Amino acid sequence: QVQLVESGGGLVQPGESLRLSCVASGFNFSRSFMSWVRQRPGKGPEWVSSINPAGDFTRYRDAAKDRFSISRDNAKNTLYLQLFSLQPDDTGRFYCASARNFMYSNILTDYDYYGQGTQVTISS
Numbered sequence: 001q002v003q004l005v006e007s008g009g010g011l012v013q014p015g016e017s018l019r020l021s022c023v024a025s026g027f028n029f030s031r032s033f034m035s036w037v038r039q040r041p042g043k044g045p046e047w048v049s050s051i052n053p054a055g056d057f058t059r060y061r062d063a064a065k066d067r068f069s070i071s072r073d074n075a076k077n078t079l080y081l082q083l084f085s086l087q088p089d090d091t092g093r094f095y096c097a098s099a100r101n102f103m104y105s106n107i108l109t110d111y112d113y114y115g116q117g118t119q120v121t122i123s124s
Helices: none
Strands: 003-007 010-012 018-025 033-039 045-051 058-060 068-073 078-083 092-099 118-122
Touching (some): 003 092, 018 092, 033 078, 045 068, 045 078, 078 092
Parallel strands (some): 010 118
Antiparallel strands (some): 003 018, 033 045, 033 092, 045 058
16 A cells, blocks of 8 residues: 655744655655645645655755755655745645656646645744
8 A cells, every 4th residue: 555644744933944754655665756746825736846766866946946955765765855944935735746757747646646745834
């Protein structure tokens, strides 16, 4: 049974940081391209970042590349997204997703698998 379980979200103040995690099981994580997709309130989902299976090639949407950092630990079947200098506009639900190729889609159902997401709320 395939599972992607995100964690690490929460309520933080502007300027603070968070590290999101996504633990994968039931498929070959170390050979999968992994991505983060965000759903912000009142907006459609948007692709945030992707990483290749080896973890040595990454891509970010322009608004994320200076403040977000994607990484993975294949030994732990875990994907990470480090969020820095969070702002209220970053509020949203973050989903991890897997695919057999590099994916930049905003649509979760375009991916092979995706999790239930973890909520990130930035508020003072």
